[in-house]
Amino acid sequence: MSDNSNLCTWLEMKHFEGDIQTRLEKVLKKFDLSPVEFSFLHYLYDQYDSKASLLEIKDSLKLSSAAVSRMAVRLEEKDCKPLIRYHSDENQKEVCLQITTSGIEHFKEAAQEVDRSLNELFSSLDFKKLRDMINSIN
Template sequence: MIAINNNSNLCTWLNMKHFENDIQTTLEKALLKYDLSPVEFSFLHYLYDQYDSKASLLEIKDSLKLSSAAVSRMAVRLESKDCRPIVRYHSDDNQKAVCLKITESGIAFFKKTSKVVDESLNKSFASEDFQDLRDMILATNTQTE
């Protein structure tokens, strides 16, 4: 039988998952007024962060670690928003490749929501729960006994 103490890898991992879930819930609530999910925010962030503000669906899929279907659904959802944050087009190099580009209105939308996300994350990372988690991570015994 394995004895689990408070500094075990298992305990640390479970606390990390709990904290991540709390952050996810907080971000969902913060982005609700923008009709945007945290994953959709990540989608826009990826496009915004690209040198030319565009990427193929495959690149986004790989970066966000999502299925092709999920990325396609998100693209459709983002395309249909009032501010039209992204546009779809076919690559000049490969007409079969579907690409997306963040629009000027999408950049403005991303910057507005980015401030909300930053504020939310700053609160979460300044919390006592995060400090306790950080201490637990640092104290975790990663050696096998």
């Protein structure tokens, strides 16, 4: 393998992604959230009416139906009660979730910390080195 710049870049990206994941897990632990739970709340928060069906969430987060259902239960049981479950008016079989007012506040607080951490990581020398590696490909 004479030219392994793509391989090295990919490995550096994986390493940096691991650093981000570790940092976000640590930050979100303070809010009793996992990164996937945070993404779940972000999806609901980002919706116009702050609600979505389990199927919409499943498709958006690329998770199985069972994983989305388990996560919804975990979030429902959290102290801050970030979401509520209900059945759609149009289809009583369709399960929907809505982020609560306390869930919105909890999400916003966590999002500020996540954003602060990401800003630190994306302004680091490691990220600048990775960006330069990506830009130098072809």
